[in-house]
Amino acid sequence: MKEHIYTIPVIDAFNDKGECPFCNMYKKLEEESVDYILGPAYMTDTIRLETDKTGFCKHHIKQMYKNQNRLGVALMLHTHLKKINSDLETESQSFTAQKAKRAFFKKNAETNNNISSYLNNITNSCYVCNRITETFERYIDTFFYMWENKPEIKDYIKNSKGFCLEHFSLLLEKGEKELSKSNYTEFCGIILPLEKENLKRLEDEIEWFINKFDYKYKDEPWKTSKDALPRAIEKIISTIIEEEENV
Ligand SMILES: [Zn+2]
Ligand SMILES: [Zn+2]
Known part of the structure; x- marks a missing residue:
């Protein structure tokens, strides 16, 4: 199994x-990916063909x-826009043709309009x-590979603060597919109580955070x-917000 080459980033993320x-893991991959795309990658033809086609999400x-690297972003958006303009030309021609057909047959015929489908x-x-x-999917596979082959991962999990809601849910779902029945039972027996305990801990921490706004607790420690x-x-x-210096 080649997944073991990803064990280091998985362990680093627990550390x-x-x-x-x-x-x-996600944040590190995100930083690396943005650096990569704004590094020499955007000058590579095959990558530009890909970015022209997919574009980028809001975030x-x-x-x-x-x-x-504003120039890098501008170069990428320039050819991305070029592709959109050319595609839109083709899509609008068939949109007009479809529209004429619809008007001829039925008033409210249910068809997806191709321009919206393309833009969506x-x-x-x-x-x-x-x-x-x-x-990230490779990391998940590696994590389950480690669960079955490298028992030290269990200590990393037990010493962690659990998982965010999205990734906790993902682990429950993926674990069922990736692990044997007995391993999955053991896995759930560890992560479910760990998650509940840590969610309760956060609830208490937020409660104390709120209390600190009350003058009665003004001189109490923040804990x-x-x-x-x-x-x-x-x-x-599931979004890491950089810690503020002064609360
Ligand atoms: Zn994105
Ligand atoms: Zn998470």
Whole structure:
């Protein structure tokens, strides 16, 4: 099984601590992918053909825009727009033809309009998302490979703070497919109590965070609640928010 070459990034993500090791993996992959696309990659013909076709999602286009390489973003968007304009020309011709046909037959015939289908496809695809997903799936496979072949992963899991909701759900689903019946039972027996315990911990941390806004608790210590809000956000929506310096 070749998945073991990914064991290092999986272990690194558990060592990075935080509310979800899989969010750590995702964030690292995202940073690497944005750097990659704004590095020499966008000058490569095969990659440009791909980015011209898929484009980028809202989130990643913003990340790329914030990067220093504005010329790189402009070059990519230029050929992406060129492709859209050329495709739209073709799509609009068949749209007009379909429209004429519809008007001839039935007033409210149910057909998908091809321009919207084409545009929905483009607005829902992203080169960076695709690149992340491909490697992220390998990480998930590696994680389950480790569960069955490298028992030390169990200690990493037990010492973690559980997972965000999305990745916890993904582990339950994927685990059922990837693990043997007895391994899956053991797996659930560890991650389910761990997740419940950590969600309860966060609930308490947020409660203390709220209490700190009450003058009665003004002089009490923050305990572990100072950065509880970004951590709770990560747990719930799988997005790592950089810790604020001053609360
Ligand atoms: Zn996560
Ligand atoms: Zn994306």
